[in-house]
Amino acid sequence: MKDAFGSVQSVLVLGGASEIALATARRLAQRRARTIVLAGRDTTRMQSAADELRAAGVDRVEVVPFDALRTDEHQRFVDEMWARHGEFDLVLLAFGVLGDQERDERDAGAALQVLDVNFRGAVSVGIPLAQKLRAQGHGCIAVLSSVAGERARRANFVYGASKAGLDAFYQGLADSLVGSGAQVMVVRPGFVHTRMTEGRPAAPFATTPDKVADDIVRGLARNAVTVWSPGVLRPVMSAVRHLPRPVFRRMRG
Numbered sequence: 009m010k011d012a013f014g015s016v017q018s019v020l021v022l023g024g025a026s027e028i029a030l031a032t033a034r035r036l037a038q039r040r041a042r043t044i045v046l047a048g049r050d051t052t053r054m055q056s057a058a059d060e061l062r063a064a065g066v067d068r069v070e071v072v073p074f075d076a077l078r079t080d081e082h083q084r085f086v087d088e089m090w091a092r093h094g095e096f097d098l099v100l101l102a103f104g105v106l107g108d109q110e111r112d113e114r115d116a117g118a119a120l121q122v123l124d125v126n127f128r129g130a131v132s133v134g135i136p137l138a139q140k141l142r143a144q145g146h147g148c149i150a151v152l153s154s155v156a157g158e159r160a161r162r163a164n165f166v167y168g169a170s171k172a173g174l175d176a177f178y179q180g181l182a183d184s185l186v187g188s189g190a191q192v193m194v195v196r197p198g199f200v201h202t203r204m205t206e207g208r209p210a211a212p213f214a215t216t217p218d219k220v221a222d223d224i225v226r227g228l229a230r231n232a233v234t235v236w237s238p239g240v241l242r243p244v245m246s247a248v249r250h251l252p253r254p255v256f257r258r259m260r261g
């Protein structure tokens with residue numbers, strides 16, 4: 009349960025080594041989070057983040073293996089997390105891969121790998137997570153979507169398609185939870201300087217993991233349904249969405 013000041017106390021992070029997720033976890037640690045579970049593949053990176061969170065005063069920090077591709081294990085994983093921790097106020101779903109557009113548009117197996125992580129993995133774990141939040145009657149799933157899913161671009165339409173699918177699913181999941189006490193918050197960052205985008209030219213309105221983390225924390229505080237990061241992307245993307253295709257095709261990137 010949130011504490012008397014409305015702060016999130018228990019957090020499960022899927023994609024626990026994500027730079028955006030860890031920046032958010034640090035913010036939540038400063039705001040008195042008491043339990044943070046980092047779940048992902050890179051245990052070395054997660055262990056060092058866990059040490060940092062403990063030093064920041066989080067009582068209970070755990071690192072556990074989680075693979076978005078192991079859909080056969082997601083129900084068991086979620087059951088185990090709730091059995092161990094009782095409940096979570098926040099699940100931050102941050103795993104994702106960018107893929108390699110040039111390869112992915114020529115190699116169906118590679119394209120499917122991007123969809124498997126970003127879309128199928130998110131749906132597969134999202135269903136048991138929503139069941140747990142529904143049963144406990146409170147809590148939020150904050151999911152990292154992307155502006156790339158708002159209108160698929162030539163430069164990254166495989167990734168864009170995977171995020172469009174994720175975004176649509178979680179918007180519907182949000183609607184399905186109305187009245188249950190549980191919520192979904194869809195987060196749509198633009199270009200963020202992280203490992204994922206390293207070496208790529210920054211897009212307009214590029215931002216940092218810390219700024220996205222601030223937007224996520226502010227979104228949680230106001231029970232937002234959708235968070236754009238930075239916020240200016242909401243009107244920008246609304247305009248971009250309606251550009252005639254010949255104009256849209258000429259846009260950079």
Ligand SMILES: NC(=O)c1ccc[n+]([C@@H]2O[C@H](COP(=O)([O-])OP(=O)(O)OC[C@H]3O[C@@H](n4cnc5c(N)ncnc54)[C@H](OP(=O)(O)O)[C@@H]3O)[C@@H](O)[C@H]2O)c1
Nearest residue numbers: 025026027028049050075076103104152154199200202204
């Ligand atoms: N950076 C951006 O410009 C941007 C913009 C919009 C949205 N996003 C989204 O924000 C989220 C976080 O990205 P980030 O920028 O923080 O990049 P990041 O640091 O590369 O984080 C992505 C995380 O996903 C994990 N992951 C990949 N495949 C996985 C799998 N099969 N199972 C479990 N975990 C897996 C990675 O694990 P490993 O550490 O093991 O590789 C990594 O920790 C992603 O969903 C991304 O699509 C990013």
